[in-house]
Amino acid sequence: MYAIEVENARKEYGAVTALDGLSLRVERGETVGLLGTNGAGKTTLFELLVGLRSPDAGSVAVLDRDPTDGVATRRRVGYLPEHAGFPDELTGREVLRFHARMRGVDAERRDHRVARVLETVGLTDAADRRVEGYSNGMARRLGLGTVLVADPAVLLLDEPTAGLDPYGVEAFHDVLGAVASAADVTVVFSSHVLGEVEALCDRAAVVHGGRVVTDGDVDALRRQTEENVTVRATMGSDGDADSAAERLRSRDGVERATEDGAELVVECTPTRAFAVLEAIRESGDVERFTVREPGLESAFRTAVADRGERA
Structure with missing residues (x-):
């Protein structure tokens, strides 16, 4: 009930x-x-x-x-x-x-x-x-x-x-x-x-x-938005951020993949975030990583915009 x-x-x-x-x-x-x-x-x-x-x-x-x-x-x-x-x-x-x-x-x-x-x-x-x-x-x-x-x-x-x-x-x-x-x-x-x-x-x-x-x-609402997920990963000594970025750029759902020294930054659609994390893990040791997901503000604006109006 x-x-x-x-x-x-x-x-x-x-x-x-x-x-x-x-x-x-x-x-x-x-x-x-x-x-x-x-x-x-x-x-x-x-x-x-x-x-x-x-x-x-x-x-x-x-x-x-x-x-x-x-x-x-x-x-x-x-x-x-x-x-x-x-x-x-x-x-x-x-x-x-x-x-x-x-x-x-x-x-x-x-x-x-x-x-x-x-x-x-x-x-x-x-x-x-x-x-x-x-x-x-x-x-x-x-x-x-x-x-x-x-x-x-x-x-x-x-x-x-x-x-x-x-x-x-x-x-x-x-x-x-x-x-x-x-x-x-x-x-x-x-x-x-x-x-x-x-x-x-x-x-x-x-x-x-x-x-x-x-x-x-x-x-789930956050994942429905058009806003990308941003993954930042600091690679360990046996990791190669540059080659990882190059491989990730060709993956479906990845909008951007760049590297700055040992740090790898990837922007992808919410539905591809897990696959990106798996690909990074396969590229070598990862010392630390952060994932910034879309907030409810994006979900709210998307929901209202879908009705043809501005929030």
């Missing part, structure tokens, strides 16, 4: 089509990143997944149920919108207690659950400070805490690191990575930062024009 299953969802706001036949399936326990520019439809998708809106056409199921059916499913889904605010006069602990009560956490275990979540998001020392004194990073981790407090099966995070400095982003990543790896939880989050999707996700889906235009394993 899929944790999330969206089939041909369509949603219009007057003359604006936010979703135009979007389909997406997410298996239980996966961490999936949604990539897309502003207006691509990511936030509308989240609103459908938590039952805030219904599709005009198509179907949406979370944990095998319609999200609008009632509170039972929604209590198992944690949603953190991009702009989540809290009353300045409350402490972090009070915010989490309120959300625990609203999400139906039993009174006898509520304080224990709040304490555990405070530890998870790294706010134990600041638990009794008023929220008005929190940094942006602390506030975003508190927001994550509000969706973790009911022990959800599905986490939906809309631009969770937007506006954070590098230290805040790193801290949030650490928490999210720990949550995703320690529990059988399904995570879907949207981001403009392709690097964080590469670092945290099993899969990535590019949303453009209200549709998922490409979707797959992060490594």
Whole structure:
């Protein structure tokens, strides 16, 4: 059973089509990143997944149920919108207690659950400070805490690191990575930062024009791009970088092969990278090598360009 299953969802706001036949399936326990520019439809998708809106056409199921059916499913889904605010006069602990009560956490275990979540998001020392004194990073981790407090099966995070400095982003990543790896939880989050999707996700889906235009394993998406892989190898004493470069130039998929002393530099298509590494190994001892693969930025631009538009 899929944790999330969206089939041909369509949603219009007057003359604006936010979703135009979007389909997406997410298996239980996966961490999936949604990539897309502003207006691509990511936030509308989240609103459908938590039952805030219904599709005009198509179907949406979370944990095998319609999200609008009632509170039972929604209590198992944690949603953190991009702009989540809290009353300045409350402490972090009070915010989490309120959300625990609203999400139906039993009174006898509520304080224990709040304490555990405070530890998870790294706010134990600041638990009794008023929220008005929190940094942006602390506030975003508190927001994550509000969706973790009911022990959800599905986490939906809309631009969770937007506006954070590098230290805040790193801290949030650490928490999210720990949550995703320690529990059988399904995570879907949207981001403009392709690097964080590469670092945290099993899969990535590019949303453009209200549709998922490409979707797959992060490594597989990188290999689909037109960008070359660059292999740099430093040959050992019995290796011959010059002759290796000459042989590699005639191989299919090799765009360029040059040598500079003992260093061999080869640019090739992603599908030929393994064959190139094998050929280098057969040319003699290799002291060290590096492989620079295409990033998700290339996959994103390729996916959008394939639809005849510019990213």
